Amino acid sequence: MKRKVPLILTFIVGVILIFSEFIPHKPFASMSGELENWFMIIAGFAIILGQLSLIKVCVLKIKYKQKNWQYFVITLASFTLMICCGIFWGTKEMSGLFGHGELLSTTIGAKPFDYIFDHIYQNLQATMFSLLAFFIASAAYRAFIARTFESSLLLAAAILVMLGNTSLGTLLTGWLPESLEFLHLPKLSEFIMKYPTTAGQRAIMIGAALGIIGSSLRIILGIERSYLGGD
Amino acid sequence: MAKQSKQLDRRWLFLFIFVGVALPLIFTIGFPIETTDIVQKVYDFVEETPEGSRVIISFDYDPASKPELHPMARSLVKHCFDRKIKIIITALWPMGVQMAEDIISQLKDNYPDLKYGEDYVNLGFKAGGMVVIQAMGKRFREIFPKDMYGSSLDELPIMDDIDNFNNIDFIFALSAGDPGIKQWVQVAHDSYGRRAAGGVTGVSAPAIMPYVNDQEQLSGLLAGLKAAAEYEGLVDAKGTATSGMDAQSLAHLIIIIFIIIGNILYWRNKKLEKEKQ
Amino acid sequence: MEQFFNTLGIWLGVYFTFAIFSFLYKDNPFYKVAEQIFVGISAGYWFVYTIFSILIPNCFDPLINNFSVKWIKLFPAFLGILMLLRLVPKTVWVSRYPIAFSIATTAGLYFVKYLKSDVMMQLTATMMNPFKADNAIIVIGQLLLIIGTLTGVIYFFFSKKHEGVFGATAKIGIYFLMISFGAAFGYTAMARVSLLIGRMQFLLGDWLGIIPH
Numbered sequence: 262m263k264r265k266v267p268l269i270l271t272f273i274v275g276v277i278l279i280f281s282e283f284i285p286h287k288p289f290a291s292m293s294g295e296l297e298n299w300f301m302i303i304a305g306f307a308i309i310l311g312q313l314s315l316i317k318v319c320v321l322k323i324k325y326k327q328k329n330w331q332y333f334v335i336t337l338a339s340f341t342l343m344i345c346c347g348i349f350w351g352t353k354e355m356s357g358l359f360g361h362g363e364l365l366s367t368t369i370g371a372k373p374f375d376y377i378f379d380h381i382y383q384n385l386q387a388t389m390f391s392l393l394a395f396f397i398a399s400a401a402y403r404a405f406i407a408r409t410f411e412s413s414l415l416l417a418a419a420i421l422v423m424l425g426n427t428s429l430g431t432l433l434t435g436w437l438p439e440s441l442e443f444l445h446l447p448k449l450s451e452f453i454m455k456y457p458t459t460a461g462q463r464a465i466m467i468g469a470a471l472g473i474i475g476s477s478l479r480i481i482l483g484i485e486r487s488y489l490g491g492d
Numbered sequence: 493m494a495k496q497s498k499q500l501d502r503r504w505l506f507l508f509i510f511v512g513v514a515l516p517l518i519f520t521i522g523f524p525i526e527t528t529d530i531v532q533k534v535y536d537f538v539e540e541t542p543e544g545s546r547v548i549i550s551f552d553y554d555p556a557s558k559p560e561l562h563p564m565a566r567s568l569v570k571h572c573f574d575r576k577i578k579i580i581i582t583a584l585w586p587m588g589v590q591m592a593e594d595i596i597s598q599l600k601d602n603y604p605d606l607k608y609g610e611d612y613v614n615l616g617f618k619a620g621g622m623v624v625i626q627a628m629g630k631r632f633r634e635i636f637p638k639d640m641y642g643s644s645l646d647e648l649p650i651m652d653d654i655d656n657f658n659n660i661d662f663i664f665a666l667s668a669g670d671p672g673i674k675q676w677v678q679v680a681h682d683s684y685g686r687r688a689a690g691g692v693t694g695v696s697a698p699a700i701m702p703y704v705n706d707q708e709q710l711s712g713l714l715a716g717l718k719a720a721a722e723y724e725g726l727v728d729a730k731g732t733a734t735s736g737m738d739a740q741s742l743a744h745l746i747i748i749i750f751i752i753i754g755n756i757l758y759w760r761n762k763k764l765e766k767e768k769q
Numbered sequence: 770m771e772q773f774f775n776t777l778g779i780w781l782g783v784y785f786t787f788a789i790f791s792f793l794y795k796d797n798p799f800y801k802v803a804e805q806i807f808v809g810i811s812a813g814y815w816f817v818y819t820i821f822s823i824l825i826p827n828c829f830d831p832l833i834n835n836f837s838v839k840w841i842k843l844f845p846a847f848l849g850i851l852m853l854l855r856l857v858p859k860t861v862w863v864s865r866y867p868i869a870f871s872i873a874t875t876a877g878l879y880f881v882k883y884l885k886s887d888v889m890m891q892l893t894a895t896m897m898n899p900f901k902a903d904n905a906i907i908v909i910g911q912l913l914l915i916i917g918t919l920t921g922v923i924y925f926f927f928s929k930k931h932e933g934v935f936g937a938t939a940k941i942g943i944y945f946l947m948i949s950f951g952a953a954f955g956y957t958a959m960a961r962v963s964l965l966i967g968r969m970q971f972l973l974g975d976w977l978g979i980i981p982h
Contacts, residue, residue, distance in 0.1 A: 464921020
C-alpha cells in the first residue's frame, strides 16, 4: 500500500502522458490535459511545503539553541514580515485582506510587499550573485593553467571568446583587411560559438537526453524507486 | 638563486576588478559595438512579424540576472510596441512578474495610446515548467483563468480566440535557467510548431546554442550583455547594456592579464623546482 | 513622505549591497544577517505569489465559485494536502502519492520531449551537406560541427574501452569538448562581470548620482 500504490500511480500517469503524445485525441488528450492541470496545483503545494520546511528548520534551530541560532530568528522575522505584507495589503497587482492599502501606498510610494522587494530583495540578490564576478576572476587566475594540450585549447577558446564578446575585440582587430575578416575577433568568437562549441554542447545534449530518457523509462516502469524514499 | 613566486592575495585581484568595472562607468570611453549575425536574426525575426500579431513574452528570470536580461526585455518590448505587436506576458519564475511590471512601467509613458487588455496583458506566474507550457498548448484558459489583476480572460480583447498556441505568432523567452527557454523550445516549437526565439544569460548561452540550427528550433538568440547592447543599438534604445560594455571590456582584459600572470608564475615556479632537483 | 521613503529605500539598498560585498574581505556578522534576511524575504515572496498566482485562481476559486463543474479539482487539492503532511514525521509516507504523481507527469513528458528535441532534432540538424555554403569558412565550420558532434557523442560511449581507432576518435571528441568548455567559461565570465556592472550602475547612478541611470 505504502509503496505499491505510488508505483502503480506512477505507471498509470506516465503511460497516459506518453500515449497522449502519440494519440492526441479522446480520451488521452483530455486525461493528460487534466493531469497537467493537477500537476500545477500540486507544484504550488510543493512550493508551500518548501517554505513551511524552512520555518520548521529555523524553529528547531532556535528551540535547541544550535550554533548561530540568533541568525535564524532574523530569517523567521523577515519571512513573517514579507508574508504579512503580502497577505494583508497584497502586491502591486493583487489586493490583500485589508484591500490595496491605499494610505500606506501613498505614504511610502508603493505597497509594503513591493517596497521590500524593490529596495531590499533585489539589491540583496543582485549583490549576492555579483560576488561571483570576483570569484571567477580569482579562480581563473589560480586554476586556468595551460598544463596540457587540452587545457591549452580550453584557455585559447576562453580568451578568444572573452575578447570577442567585448568592444575590445572590435578595436584590436578592426583594422584587418576584408580578406582576413575571419580573424576579426568578434567574427572568430562567433565562429567558435557557432561551430566547435555547438558541436561539443550538442554532444553533451544528446548524451544527457539519452540519460533522461532512460531514467524516465525506469521511473515509469518502477525500476527506479529512489523518489519514494525509505520505508 | 631565484625564489619561487607566491600566489597573490586574492583580495588584491578583487580590488582590481572592482576598480576596473567602476572607472569605465564613470569615465566612458565609448568603444564601438558591432552587431553580430545572431542578434541581427532576432531583430529581423521581430521586424518581419506583421502588425497586430499576438506574441507571448515569458519573463523567466529574477533580479540576479537583471543586468543582462532586463535590457533585452526592454528593447524587445519597445520593438514590439513600435511594430504594434500585441504582447501577452507570462512568467515561469515568480520574480518574472515583477520584472515584467518594471519594464512596462518604464515604457508605457512613451506609448500613451497603448491600452492594457488590448495591446498588452500580464497573465502572471505559474509553477510547473514544461508541464505548464504543455498545458497552455491545450487549454490556455484553464491554466490562466485570470490575469495578474484578477480580470477574467474573457474580459480582455487581446485574449480573444486564444485557447491554445494556434493564434500566437511567436514566443520569446527571456530565460535565466530552468524552467525557461529550453522548455519553450521543446514544447511550444517542437510539439506545437510555434516560432520561438529567446534571450539568455551568458552562463546558459553555450548550452542553448545547439537549438539555433537549420530546424529553426530557435529562430534567434540573444546571449549575454553584449547581445543586449547590440539589440539596444538596433532598436535605437541605448541603455544600461550599452553603457556597461566599456566596463565589460576592461574587466575581461583584467581577467585575461591575471590568467597570463598566473600561467607565467606557474611555469616559472615549475622551472625553479626542476632546477632545485 | 514618499520622497523620504524613496531615499530610505536607496540607502537600504546601498547598506545591503555593502553588507554582502564585505564578504569579499572576510566573513562577518553583517554579511550573515544580510544573507538570512535574503533567505527569509525570498521564501516569503515565493509563498505569497504561489498562493495568489496558483492556488487561489487555479484551485480554490474554481472549487468555491464553480464547484458543480470544477469538483474534480478536489483531487489535486487533496494530493496537495497530502504533500504538506510531509512535515509531520508520522505521516511522511502519505506524501509519496503526490510525489509519485509529480514524478510520473514529468517523466512521461520528458521521455517524449527530450527524445524529439534533444536527440532526433539535434541529429537531424547535424545531418547537413557541409559543402553547401557561400564560402570556405562556413564549409570548414560545418565540417567541424559534424565531426565535433559525432566524436563528442562517441566520447560519451563508455561501454567500450577507449583504445585504437575508437580511442583516437574519442580523443578528438575531447578536444571539441575542451573548446566548448573554454567558450562556456568565456561566456560565464561575461555573465558574472555583467552582474557586477549592474551593481556598480546602481551604486554610481542611483546612489551617488555620478553616472546617468
